[in-house]
Amino acid sequence: MTAAPASIGAQRNWWAGRTRSAYLFRRTARLLVSLALLLTATFFMIHLVPGDPVRAALGPTAPASLVAERKAALGLDKPLVTQYVDYIRDVLHGDFGTSMTTGESVTEVIKQRAPATFKLAGIAFLVAMFVAVPLGVLMAALTRDSRRRGVELGFTAATGGLAAIPSFLLAVGLVYLFAVTIHIFPVAGRAGFSSYVLPVAALALAPIAALSRIVRVEGLRVLEQDYIRTARGKRLPARIVYVRHALPNTLTPTLTLAGLLLGGLVAGTVLVENIFAWPGLGTTLVQSVAEKDYPTVQALAVVFGTVVLLANFAVDIALGVIDPRSTILES
Amino acid sequence: MSEPSTSRFRQALRTPVGITASIGLAAIIVLAIIAPILWSDDAAKLDILAASQGASRAHPLGTDALGRDILYRMLVATRLSVTLALLAAGLGALIGIPLGAIPALVGGRIGKLVTGFINLSVAFPTLLVAIFVAAIIGVGARGAVAGIGIAIAPYFARLSQTLSASVAGSDYLAAARMLGVRRVRLLRRHILPNVAEPLLITVTIAVGDSLLALAGLSFLGLGVQPPQYDWGRMLSEGLSRIYVTPVVALGPAIAITLGALSFVLFGEVLAKAAAGGGAPRWTRTDLSALPVLPAGPPTGDGDAIPVPDVLAVENLTVSFPGGSVPVRGVSLEVAPGEIIGIVGESGSGKTLTAMAIADLLPAASQLTASRFTLFGKDPRSLGEAERRRLLGRSLAVVYQDPMSALNPALRVGRQLAEVSEVHDGLSKSSATQRAVDRLGSVRIANPAARVRQYPHEFSGGMRQRAVIAMGLMSEPKLIIADEPTTALDVTVQQQILQLLREVSTSGGSAAILISHDVAVVSQLCRRVLVMYAGRIVEELDVATLVIGPAHPYTAALVASVPTMESDRTQPLASIPGRAPSPYDDSPGCPFAPRCPRASARCTDLMPPLEQRSAGHRVACWHPLQRGAAGTPAGVAVEDVAV
Numbered sequence: 008m009t010a011a012p013a014s015i016g017a018q019r020n021w022w023a024g025r026t027r028s029a030y031l032f033r034r035t036a037r038l039l040v041s042l043a044l045l046l047t048a049t050f051f052m053i054h055l056v057p058g059d060p061v062r063a064a065l066g067p068t069a070p071a072s073l074v075a076e077r078k079a080a081l082g083l084d085k086p087l088v089t090q091y092v093d094y095i096r097d098v099l100h101g102d103f104g105t106s107m108t109t110g111e112s113v114t115e116v117i118k119q120r121a122p123a124t125f126k127l128a129g130i131a132f133l134v135a136m137f138v139a140v141p142l143g144v145l146m147a148a149l150t151r152d153s154r155r156r157g158v159e160l161g162f163t164a165a166t167g168g169l170a171a172i173p174s175f176l177l178a179v180g181l182v183y184l185f186a187v188t189i190h191i192f193p194v195a196g197r198a199g200f201s202s203y204v205l206p207v208a209a210l211a212l213a214p215i216a217a218l219s220r221i222v223r224v225e226g227l228r229v230l231e232q233d234y235i236r237t238a239r240g241k242r243l244p245a246r247i248v249y250v251r252h253a254l255p256n257t258l259t260p261t262l263t264l265a266g267l268l269l270g271g272l273v274a275g276t277v278l279v280e281n282i283f284a285w286p287g288l289g290t291t292l293v294q295s296v297a298e299k300d301y302p303t304v305q306a307l308a309v310v311f312g313t314v315v316l317l318a319n320f321a322v323d324i325a326l327g328v329i330d331p332r333s334t335i336l337e338s
Numbered sequence: 339m340s341e342p343s344t345s346r347f348r349q350a351l352r353t354p355v356g357i358t359a360s361i362g363l364a365a366i367i368v369l370a371i372i373a374p375i376l377w378s379d380d381a382a383k384l385d386i387l388a389a390s391q392g393a394s395r396a397h398p399l400g401t402d403a404l405g406r407d408i409l410y411r412m413l414v415a416t417r418l419s420v421t422l423a424l425l426a427a428g429l430g431a432l433i434g435i436p437l438g439a440i441p442a443l444v445g446g447r448i449g450k451l452v453t454g455f456i457n458l459s460v461a462f463p464t465l466l467v468a469i470f471v472a473a474i475i476g477v478g479a480r481g482a483v484a485g486i487g488i489a490i491a492p493y494f495a496r497l498s499q500t501l502s503a504s505v506a507g508s509d510y511l512a513a514a515r516m517l518g519v520r521r522v523r524l525l526r527r528h529i530l531p532n533v534a535e536p537l538l539i540t541v542t543i544a545v546g547d548s549l550l551a552l553a554g555l556s557f558l559g560l561g562v563q564p565p566q567y568d569w570g571r572m573l574s575e576g577l578s579r580i581y582v583t584p585v586v587a588l589g590p591a592i593a594i595t596l597g598a599l600s601f602v603l604f605g606e607v608l609a610k611a612a613a614g615g616g617a618p619r620w621t622r623t624d625l626s627a628l629p630v631l632p633a634g635p636p637t638g639d640g641d642a643i644p645v646p647d648v649l650a651v652e653n654l655t656v657s658f659p660g661g662s663v664p665v666r667g668v669s670l671e672v673a674p675g676e677i678i679g680i681v682g683e684s685g686s687g688k689t690l691t692a693m694a695i696a697d698l699l700p701a702a703s704q705l706t707a708s709r710f711t712l713f714g715k716d717p718r719s720l721g722e723a724e725r726r727r728l729l730g731r732s733l734a735v736v737y738q739d740p741m742s743a744l745n746p747a748l749r750v751g752r753q754l755a756e757v758s759e760v761h762d763g764l765s766k767s768s769a770t771q772r773a774v775d776r777l778g779s780v781r782i783a784n785p786a787a788r789v790r791q792y793p794h795e796f797s798g799g800m801r802q803r804a805v806i807a808m809g810l811m812s813e814p815k816l817i818i819a820d821e822p823t824t825a826l827d828v829t830v831q832q833q834i835l836q837l838l839r840e841v842s843t844s845g846g847s848a849a850i851l852i853s854h855d856v857a858v859v860s861q862l863c864r865r866v867l868v869m870y871a872g873r874i875v876e877e878l879d880v881a882t883l884v885i886g887p888a889h890p891y892t893a894a895l896v897a898s899v900p901t902m903e904s905d906r907t908q909p910l911a912s913i914p915g916r917a918p919s920p921y922d923d924s925p926g927c928p929f930a931p932r933c934p935r936a937s938a939r940c941t942d943l944m945p946p947l948e949q950r951s952a953g954h955r956v957a958c959w960h961p962l963q964r965g966a967a968g969t970p971a972g973v974a975v976e977d978v979a980v
Contacts, residue, residue: 031826041458055474064475150699171599173550175557176591178579183584233742240698241757241808242730251756255747267461274463278554282577293558296473304473311466319461329747 018290030327038320045312050094055302064107064299077107081302103306108298114308116291121310124280124287128272130203131210133136136265139145141214143222144249144257150168150223151230160221167217175278195284206283210275214268221264222333225257232256249272258329266322270315346453351398351613362600370420373413381393392583399589408586411567412593419568419597422483422561423549427541429487430548434494435537442502456499459492472560482561486551490544497540501533508532539609546601546697553594571596630709648672648816648848649695653708656690658702664920665690666872669947672816677849679859682896685917688852689738691869692818696735697725697848713815725875730761734809734847736819736838740801740826746791750777750804751789751806757811768860776807780837799830807835817842824860835862857899860884865953866891870926871918876949877955888950888961891929927959935960 044155053060061077078084082093083103097104103113150159169177185205186191190206229235230253238252255314280289295303350356385405389877392400399408414436438456441449458466468485505511507843509531511890521526548791554572555561562569569590649672656665665687672678680688693699697717710716713732717725737743745753758764764772771790777785779802802822809817819838823831842849853859859866860880868876868889873882876889887893895912915932922928926941933940939959947957 034849044458052470059474060385066822079737117554171602172595173554173598175554176595178575179573179580179587179591182577182580183588187581187584233737233739234745237735237737237743237753237805238696238745240696240735241760242726243756243760244726247756247760251748252745256745258747270461270463274465277465277469278558281558293560296560297477299473301473304470308470309526312462315462 027327031292031324034320034327038316041315041316045309045316046095046098047091048090049308049312052305053083056301060299060301061107064301075239080105081107098309103309104302106295106300106303107294108300108303111325113303116303117288117306117310120286120288120291123285123288125275127206127285127287128269128276128279131207131214131275132265132269134207135211135214135218135268138211138217140222140254140261142215143219143261144226144254146219146223147226147230147253148249151227153310163220166220169221171214172213173278174209174213174275175282177212178205178279178282181205181209195282197283197285202209202283206285207243209282211274214272218261218264218268222257222261225260226253228257229253256306256331259326262322262326262329265290266319269318270320273314273318275312294331346611347608349464350607350737351605354609355603358605359600359829362596366416366597366600368418369413369416371417374417375423377414379496379818380407381414382406390579391585393585397493399683399716400583400586402572402586408572408576408589408927410669411572415568415572415590416593416597418479418566419549419570419594420545422479422552422568423545426483426548426552427490427544428484429483430490430544431490431494431537431541434491435498437491438495438500439502440500441499442506456492456495460496462489462492464489464547465554468555469558469560472555477560477563479562479566480553482555485555486548490548493544493631494540497536498533498844501536505529505532515663519833522696536609536611539605539612542605542608545600546598546605547605549598549601550594553598566907569597573737593831597918615802647675648676648713649850650709651695651707651710654691654694654705654707654710656694656699656703657706658685658700658920659704660921661923662920664872665694668872668874670874670877671940672848673851674815675842675848676844676865677839677851677863679863679866680850680852681854681866683917683919684854686868687920688871689873692735692820696818697729697731698735727761730757731812731921732815734812735808736802736809736817736822736862738824740798740805743805744796744801746793746946748792749789750791750796751791752809754789754804754808754829758807763814772811773807776810777804780807780841782807786814798826802826802830803837810841813845814847815846818852819849820852821854823849824855825855831858832900838862838865855899856883856895868895872920872921873928873944873957875929875954875957877947881952882954884960887957888954888956889929890933890935890960890962893962901932927957935962 019115032084048170056063059074059081061074063080065074065077075084082090085093101114103117105111106113122278146158148164149155149232150162172180182205191201193202196202235252238248243252276287277289277292279285281293285292288310291303292307292311295307344368351360383406385401387405388397388401389405390401390403391397391405394400397409399412401407402411416637437452440452443449443807446450462971467489468482469486471483471485475484514527552561552568552781553573556568559574562571572590573594574586579589651671652669653666654662654665654670655663657663664685668687668691670678680691684956687974688704688881690699694705695712699705713728715728717729720728736886744750751770751773754776755764755766755769758772759766760770762769773789774785777788782788782800783804788796798803802825806822817838821835822838826834835858838849838851841847849862853863855903860883863880865877865879867874868878868882868887868891876887877893878887880891883892883896887896891913898912901920908979913932918924918928920929924941925945927933927945930936930940937960943959945957945959947955950956950961
């Protein structure tokens, strides 16, 4: 080996590293801009409320002095720019103000409620991934080369139906089946493992259906590829062919969809929590919207929005790691 | 919409799914119109005595807390549910479509900003956005419609963005502008027809989605407020009673599902028709399935004799269901260290022959052979694990297209190292070390850095080197190279051929080189098999190939290779006619229809592959005589190109 080709190789490597860190930088910048937009949007939320938000929250019978007092407490009497600066500063310090209806610290309420929601959504997401991906790969392996038409038909019909039913209707059906008809699982509340089963199932079933369909179609596409023949030509065991060679190539579309599903899961928790009386952010959100408790609504918009943005960010980064080509295509 | 697309839609709506969706949609629209007229009074009739009942003859779906009949209320609620969904979808389209058109109209920095904003807002789930918008506007039907409209607007924007970009960049628009078509006419005649179809489909699906989202909002108590009621509201009222009278909740749940599904299905049926209808999702290509070797007929007495050859096959036949027989009775032997070539046109069965030997045939195919010995064993008689070990360590395959033969998601080093990990039980690090070594031996510069790279960072020639290095991870006794240079450019071709020669001489491995190119094969091999229509028609050494082949087909192949002496004012020699299809079952010589020497005997009877001289076999009733006239190439051209 001479010195010249070696340095060329090193240069190429350097370029590869550079595109990747450039991608990371670009993507992080986008996340920060998105977060700034989110904060700005949530700030203006309360100002977009038609009429007087404090009056609307306290009701027409509240004395004018109380309304003025609350306004001052919320800082709504200050100039808009001051309010904006204060808001951003407070949010960055984790201070979301006090609830208009209960007078509690919104940050405390969120701290109290968030774990239940994130646990529910997180478990549902993991369950969805861990069921859907192997299921999709298995179905692709079973139905490759147009084999087992019956299995294929059954699978596509079942998942097609499941994916079409929204989570809250599924939840109602699950409650009816498992809690009312056969009393296996509790109908509502959060106490122990069994109370998780139905909400998690309600949240995860539709994503499982959608995701496993994608994984199967992608798996079939990948199993047709030349590099799978190469892998077989190397006489690798079937396990390695499927897991190491086929699976990563199905991950790009799978992860992209999973990112969307994660966002959908967060929204799904709002409905599912209300069905199962789950003491999480979803129930808090509905309550605070109904009661016009604007500081709480505002804080929840920040929390939910951040979760969605971070989920998308995480998926993009994961894609960049798993499928390095995406970092190039991106630019 | 043009005539053909209308008929396409009509056809799509006649499929079972299309009929179901149409009936569902029609039923919902009819209900939305007539139900409030017919049953408003029944739905509002209070009957305190029958309050909160389950299903009964008088009330099939039970009654609510005030004793009103739920079935009637459900039917009447169709209008409000559907109307609100239509309004929300309409609002979404109204906001989203102009927004999405901005990038195409304005372009530049503002266009980019709008695009970024659309991409950002699509990420947020509809229901969440709707809830927050409803929180601003105020809880109620108005807030819910506005919320959902705004929440789905990004989807419309995304669609209109792509549509406007494609229309703006289209040739027909440029042509119409050049012709001075006026703006209104431009919009009506040229732009609208092209965007109407996808927009209509999206609106239909959006109505279904809005229906669901509205039901969700009402269900949460953030949508329609009493005394008004829609399906979502009824569902939430029913859920509180699901323990006592579950039917009360299930009725509205089913109404929501069916309602939304009808719209979404209808839209999807239209979309599928627009996209080209019943075309299969993916088309099958060959050579992809698991290597399953169906057992052939018993191997006979060939097993008893010790076989020194690396490979010996007799009467190898590959067939596919449906009567296609692309490989017909091929027999060949490869001695240790020998490089043989297989030439033939595409479709001659040479690749399938190679894949049959390599145990990489497509799953649907059927392999038979009266004898099949590879490294002294019949692969068909081995168990899965044993066969894998035998082939994995002793057989290397180099594929036609290096661009697709390497796995794009794995580092090159990983793809090499795993061979030694699996078959030689090497540790990860020593396998990687061997991969570095082998990459170096195929003259890839800086292999230690290269093993960490992905295939897309390699050039085509380098990838083919990497594939060859992959084959060298064990010490192969046989290398099968299937058109290894076809996908590469000429200068690289030479290097790869040179490399293959080196690899086989230094490692002492035998090789089968498959090519359509006589020139390539004659550079590397001493012995050449010529295949035509799934059969070996001639087997000869390279010297004979040059001096004078006996089979007219071989002669024609040789003649088609341009040399330095070729007359460049003449068109390149080619063989007139076409090879028979693998379904063809005629008894005669398959080359007879294209052969100038063919006689009646040729069309009636397949000539056997017969020994002509040492190392020269030919299947021809009328073989060419060596040195019959002038240069051999000249003979061939005169003989064949009529």
